[in-house]
Amino acid sequence: MTEDLIKEAYGEVKQQCRVDLKSNAAGCAILQLALKSLTFLVNECQQTNLVSCVPEKKYFSFRKDNIVARPANKEFFLLCPDAVSRLWERWQAETITTVEFGQLTYTVALAPCLALEIFDRQNKKGPATFFECYVGHLFARAVSVNPTKRARLPVHGRDVLMTMDFLMDIGRKKVHLPVKMSSRERVVQAWAHQRLLNEAYRSHAYQGIMVLFSETKLDSRSLKVVEICVPDQWLVYQSLLARMDRIYYFDIPVRYQKLMQQFPNLISIKQFGEFFSEREEILHS
Structure with a gap:
């Protein structure tokens, strides 16, 4: 059954990302899960227009057996698996545009989450785990370094290990990379962890993204x-509390855009698609 194939593909993503997050095998597993999920959504579910209360944004979703998955932004979500495959190849060849990269990453990130919500509603952690794997793969591949999730903090003559989101050592620079589906997921923890890193290793030792x-x-x-x-x-x-150098959204909230406009020197929020065009500046400056 399609559901079994998607669950199997999801398990393969977790396995490959545990082995080597930056690897081609991890990337291939992510792509296959996204394609199988998208094919399931398009062929076996009903597209449903949603009532958007967000200015200048249109949303839709997929429905099956009276279950409606989370919203998808019409501007970014691609409905054709072949188009996703072609853009993936262009991304690998680095011939993709910023707009195309935004559409590719949005679709690949969201399609498995939608599929999992429809046939595995009780699996609350599944979408967040996949999203973390995918974003971690993109960054790990960009810098050819696998991240760790354990920070060693010197406290009163001892080294205390703390579990955090992704930590990457890129030679001249270290990156703290919190990844969340939304800021409702205990987001203050990301700023708190950044503060701990700042205090332990001096401010700006870890760039917060x-x-x-x-x-x-x-x-x-x-x-x-x-x-x-x-x-x-x-x-x-x-x-x-602490300063995040950059905050990327796959779908930027309107109110946070306005906040950035009010405080441009304090908060930098960008569409995730822009990471492709500015990654060298971010990761190697």
């Missing part, structure tokens, strides 16, 4: 899509 998917929330009864944002909390975290 946070990657999030979106802040959309769907009311399954009314099919309305809203964005849940806490700009005042972000302003406090970024001002008084």
Whole structure:
């Protein structure tokens, strides 16, 4: 059955990413899961338009057996598996445009999450785990370095190990890479971990780059899509707790765009597709 094939492909992604996150094998497993998920969504589910309460954004989703998956932004989500495969090849050959990279990464990141939500509703961790694997692969491949998740912090003459999101040592630079589906997932932890790294190793020893998917929330009864944002909390975290050098979204929330416009020297929020064009500046400057 299709569901069994997708579950098997999901297991292969986790396995390959545990072995070598930066490897071609991990990338191939991610692509296969995305293609199988997208084929399932297009061929076996019903596309459903959603009521967008977000200015200038249109959303839709997929429905099966009265289950509606999370929202997909019409501007970024590709419905053709062949188009995804072609863009993947262009990304590998580094001939892809920034816009195309944004569409490719958005579709590959979201399609498995939608499929998992439809036939494995109780698996709450599955979408977040896949998203973390995918973003980790993109960064690990970009710098040819596998990350760690254990920080060694010197405290009172002892080395204390703490589990964090991805930590990458790129020679001249170290990167702290928190990855979340949304900032509702205990996002203050990302700033707190950045503060710990700053205090342990001096400010700017670790560059903070946070990657999030979106802040959309769907009311399954009314099919309305809203964005849940806490700009005042972000302003406090970024001002008084620690500084994230860059924050990437696959679908940037409107209110956080406005926050960045108000405080351009404090908060830098960008569409994830832009990472492709500025990765050298970010990772090797």
